[in-house]
Amino acid sequence: MLDNELRTMIDEVKDGRMDRRSFVQRMLAFGLTAPMATQILAVGGVAMAEGPSVYKPTKRGGGGALKLLWWQGPTLLNPHFATGTKDQDGSRLFYEPLACWDPDGNMKLVLAAEIPSLQNGGLAADGMSVTWKLKPGVKWHDGKPFTADDVVFNWEYARDPATAAVTIGIHRDITVEKVDDLTVRIVFKKPTPFWADAFVGAPGSIIPKHLFAEYKGAKSREAPNNLIPVGTGPYKFVEFRPGDVIRGELYSDYHMPNRPHFDAIEMKGGGDAVSAARAVIQTGEYDFGWNIQVEDDVLLRLEKGGKGKTVYAVGGDTEFIALNFTDPNTEVDGERSSIKTKHPLLSDPAVRKALSLLVDRDAIKKVIYGRAGRTTPNFLNGPEQFVSKNTSWEFSIEKAAKLLEDAGWKAGADGIREKDGKKLKLLYQTAINGPRQKTQAIVKQACQKAGIDVELKSVVASVFFSSDVANPDTYAKFYADLEMFQIPMSQPDPAQHMRRYHSRFVATKENKWQGTNFPRWVNKDYDAAIDAAENETDPLKRAALYIKCNDLMFQDTVFIPAMHRLKVEAAANSLRPVVSGWANETDNLFDWYREATG
Amino acid sequence: MSQYVLRRLLIAVPSLLGISLVLFIVLALAPGDPFSELATNPNVPPEVAAALRTKFGLDDPIYLRYLHWITAMLRGDWGFSFVSRMNVDTLILQRLPTTLYVIGSAQLLALAIAIPVGVYAATRPYSIFDQIANTLAFIGFSLPTFFTGLLFILVFSITLDWLPFVYTTDIKATGFRWVIEQVRQAIMPVMVLGLFQAASMTRFVRSAMLDVIRLDYVTTARAKGLGQARVIVKHAMRNAMIPVVTLVALQMPAVFGGAIVTEQIFRIPGIGSLLISSILSNDTPVVMAVTFVFACLVVLFNLIADVLYGWLDPRISLR
Numbered sequence: 001m002l003d004n005e006l007r008t009m010i011d012e013v014k015d016g017r018m019d020r021r022s023f024v025q026r027m028l029a030f031g032l033t034a035p036m037a038t039q040i041l042a043v044g045g046v047a048m049a050e051g052p053s054v055y056k057p058t059k060r061g062g063g064g065a066l067k068l069l070w071w072q073g074p075t076l077l078n079p080h081f082a083t084g085t086k087d088q089d090g091s092r093l094f095y096e097p098l099a100c101w102d103p104d105g106n107m108k109l110v111l112a113a114e115i116p117s118l119q120n121g122g123l124a125a126d127g128m129s130v131t132w133k134l135k136p137g138v139k140w141h142d143g144k145p146f147t148a149d150d151v152v153f154n155w156e157y158a159r160d161p162a163t164a165a166v167t168i169g170i171h172r173d174i175t176v177e178k179v180d181d182l183t184v185r186i187v188f189k190k191p192t193p194f195w196a197d198a199f200v201g202a203p204g205s206i207i208p209k210h211l212f213a214e215y216k217g218a219k220s221r222e223a224p225n226n227l228i229p230v231g232t233g234p235y236k237f238v239e240f241r242p243g244d245v246i247r248g249e250l251y252s253d254y255h256m257p258n259r260p261h262f263d264a265i266e267m268k269g270g271g272d273a274v275s276a277a278r279a280v281i282q283t284g285e286y287d288f289g290w291n292i293q294v295e296d297d298v299l300l301r302l303e304k305g306g307k308g309k310t311v312y313a314v315g316g317d318t319e320f321i322a323l324n325f326t327d328p329n330t331e332v333d334g335e336r337s338s339i340k341t342k343h344p345l346l347s348d349p350a351v352r353k354a355l356s357l358l359v360d361r362d363a364i365k366k367v368i369y370g371r372a373g374r375t376t377p378n379f380l381n382g383p384e385q386f387v388s389k390n391t392s393w394e395f396s397i398e399k400a401a402k403l404l405e406d407a408g409w410k411a412g413a414d415g416i417r418e419k420d421g422k423k424l425k426l427l428y429q430t431a432i433n434g435p436r437q438k439t440q441a442i443v444k445q446a447c448q449k450a451g452i453d454v455e456l457k458s459v460v461a462s463v464f465f466s467s468d469v470a471n472p473d474t475y476a477k478f479y480a481d482l483e484m485f486q487i488p489m490s491q492p493d494p495a496q497h498m499r500r501y502h503s504r505f506v507a508t509k510e511n512k513w514q515g516t517n518f519p520r521w522v523n524k525d526y527d528a529a530i531d532a533a534e535n536e537t538d539p540l541k542r543a544a545l546y547i548k549c550n551d552l553m554f555q556d557t558v559f560i561p562a563m564h565r566l567k568v569e570a571a572a573n574s575l576r577p578v579v580s581g582w583a584n585e586t587d588n589l590f591d592w593y594r595e596a597t598g
Numbered sequence: 599m600s601q602y603v604l605r606r607l608l609i610a611v612p613s614l615l616g617i618s619l620v621l622f623i624v625l626a627l628a629p630g631d632p633f634s635e636l637a638t639n640p641n642v643p644p645e646v647a648a649a650l651r652t653k654f655g656l657d658d659p660i661y662l663r664y665l666h667w668i669t670a671m672l673r674g675d676w677g678f679s680f681v682s683r684m685n686v687d688t689l690i691l692q693r694l695p696t697t698l699y700v701i702g703s704a705q706l707l708a709l710a711i712a713i714p715v716g717v718y719a720a721t722r723p724y725s726i727f728d729q730i731a732n733t734l735a736f737i738g739f740s741l742p743t744f745f746t747g748l749l750f751i752l753v754f755s756i757t758l759d760w761l762p763f764v765y766t767t768d769i770k771a772t773g774f775r776w777v778i779e780q781v782r783q784a785i786m787p788v789m790v791l792g793l794f795q796a797a798s799m800t801r802f803v804r805s806a807m808l809d810v811i812r813l814d815y816v817t818t819a820r821a822k823g824l825g826q827a828r829v830i831v832k833h834a835m836r837n838a839m840i841p842v843v844t845l846v847a848l849q850m851p852a853v854f855g856g857a858i859v860t861e862q863i864f865r866i867p868g869i870g871s872l873l874i875s876s877i878l879s880n881d882t883p884v885v886m887a888v889t890f891v892f893a894c895l896v897v898l899f900n901l902i903a904d905v906l907y908g909w910l911d912p913r914i915s916l917r
Contacts, residue, residue, distance in 0.1 A: 076682040241767060242692070245766070270862075286764070512648065
């Protein structure tokens with residue numbers, strides 16, 4: 001219904017019978033948001049419009065120094081080695097990708113001259129290749145020209161297993177060809193609907209061939225430029241002390257007009273989130289604080305009469321409670337939580353539904369996340385076109401109790417429900433982290449009232465998130481009944497994020513628990529939908545498939561989403577940062593500026 | 599004397615080997631691995647994380663890894679950090695000056711307070727001065743540095759806005775202004791650490807001094823008609839300093855090792871914060887190197903203390 005109308009309208013825009021603006025206005029009438037409308041256009045094959053730039057300064061420089069405070073300092077400056085966002089953020093100060101993501105999840109040009117689309121011939125109709133045109137006249141900081149050779153080299157560099165690049169996953173299944181000096185073509189092995197993975201965003205940053213060519217493969221670690229980045233970015237490298245400070249200065253040959261605004265840049269690392277918030281919001285020693293994971297009432301207090309404020313960016317990060325579908329307490333062939341077992345309590349759908357009714361998301365938002373969270377019934381919370389509207393959540397101890405009662409779980413003498421001699425006792429684990437322990441407490445309390453005994457466990461984050469095979473407390477082993485954490489969604493496309501729960505990725509002893517499907521949930525419909533979506537080039541059908549995936553998870557209560565988390569940053573009052581929930585904080589740095597005061 | 603030093607040196611070698619072995623095993627058995635951040639990063643396929651582990655030798659048996667490490671170390675190769683992929687020695691040398699400056703100043707401050715106050719208090723036991731000094735010392739070492747650190751920040755940075763609370767390694771000013779800035783940003787951490795150390799050291803100096811001051815030879819010196827100051831400084835203090843030297847010498851490794859808590863609070867990029875962040879990210883080569891350097895320093899300064907004993911009291915080296 002809407003589907004057909006949408007299609008007609010998209011065709012009209014394609015043919016020029018309707019302009020973009022009226023399309024967006026029509027979509028608003030359907031109750032969609034403007035960014036969502038432009039996304040639909042974009043995925044519908046209409047060339048993506050670049051988001052309007054918010055950048056105001058009319059000349060290069062003059063903004064003084066920009067002081068950034070990261071509470072985990074970057075430890076290396078090669079985007080291909082970056083193990084965490086902090087390292088990507090650091091390298092992104094100097095290195096640039098072909099394009100990045102703006103706050104609405106739109107693509108924004110950096111080193112590319114135009115966004116590939118069906119119209120300009122950049123995208124192949126069969127989804128098998130994408131052709132990027134590079135911006136002419138771009139120079140590396142040492143004056144050498146940036147060309148297609150550099151792009152091809154980055155692919156060769158990263159896909160070589162001996163290089164040990166963490167970006168290998170992006171590059172090993174594609175082929176990158178040079179068409180001419182300013183054109184490269186990426187060829188896929190199969191139709192690829194999400195083509196903007198390689199060379200886009202912080203992990204797609206490009207390093208210069210002329211400085212790294214000799215250090216490909218096994219010699220990768222010896223490159224002197226691993227510590228002295230020579231990029232194309234708005235700032236030139238000055239100094240780097242791992243874990244402590246990075247400094248850069250304005251690059252006067254930068255390829256974007258009037259940019260950058262700041263004459264110098266400094267990124268300081270170390271300390272903790274609260275004092276970072278304090279140094280930006282309260283005392284104004286720094287201009288911008290990264291990832292301020294601090295309880296909202298603390299932030300509100302700091303903001304009173306302070307020199308800064310908090311800034312939010314919406315992405316797709318969901319804090320969830322995962323339910324174990326296998327039995328963590330029975331060993332089969334020397335393996336706990338083996339896929340050959342069934343969870344004695346959680347295999348009852350009534351128990352899973354009841355648990356979902358017992359997570360008071362309003363309270364969790366009010367007490368813990370405040371402005372930094374949104375309540376949601378969905379596991380997949382963005383971008384807009386992939387978010388299911390078919391689901392809802394509620395908190396009701398009475399309903400949960402009735403559900404359990406009807407399913408035969410009767411309260412015992414100690415108030416804990418039991419059935420067939422099995423008591424409703426659950427072990428609920430998570431990483432050590434203030435908000436997480438508070439959420440645990442809120443959930444436990446509600447469960448107790450409904451007759452479910454919940455034992456809480458918290459594991460040091462460095463152990464919980466490790467891939468150490470010898471440790472029993474990792475999230476992937478999942479030797480508990482429930483566990484809570486968040487898997488960051490690093491790009492505005494759900495393919496990577498949702499693929500993880502395909503049944504072929506079940507974490508087992510055999511794959512050394514490197515499998516990504518840690519709830520060990522097996523659902524044929526889900527597998528089929530994922531497989532179909534991976535090759536579906538029709539954007540509307542594809543979105544529908546991912547919505548179906550989310551709804552299947554919802555029906556089976558694989559995850560109980562506790563909160564849709566927003567990115568929280570601290571910024572000086574005069575600073576105008578551009579932060580996207582779909583990108584790293586420094587991804588849009590070229591658009592940052594300071595409002596003149598006085 | 600030289601034989602005595604040689605003997606001590608020979609004992610140091612096997613102890614260092616033993617220490618390195620224990621450290622290595624403990625670290626190898628500790629949970630977590632350096633690539634944990636990759637585990638939740640959807641860009642990184644699990645096979646890549648596994649390949650990285652193999653490449654960096656994490657899947658080798660412990661004894662092989664130890665042999666690798668110790669032979670490399672003997673050749674002067676400290677290994678490289680898994681996390682920043684740069685050489686460990688570069689990393690440590692980068693942090694050392696800051697640590698020496700801040701923690702060293704704090705130690706000097708502590709000594710500058712503790713020796714005069716302790717000695718003076720001991721010469722007048724139970725006087726008003728002694729009582730006040732004692733009370734302050736008790737308060738001083740009962741308050742942990744993370745508490746006083748935060749208190750200082752709240753008072754001097756936030757309420758009064760006099761001092762910065764984020765330590766900057768590279769101050770942009772030059773000349774005199776640079777010196778001023780360096781001192782300004784070090785005031786709070788140095789005070790916090792120095793006062794804490796001074797408190798316990800004062801008590802120590804006082805009791806050592808009290809022991810000596812009652813000995814017969816001091817009375818003899820007085821009886822010969824020497825002035826009070828001369829008796830205290832020339833006669834009593836020299837002997838009283840023996841236990842104090844032990845204490846100071848044993849604390850010297852801490853000067854190099856940094857003060858983990860204080861460095862964390864003030865964001866001082868020193869060895870201590872390097873150690874803590876490496877432990878958190880399971881960067882074993884760095885942790886191993888830092889702790890081993892630490893162990894070497896402990897052994898070295900014990901040796902120095904022994905030699906100093908010999909100088910302060912020649913009877914010790916003869917035995």
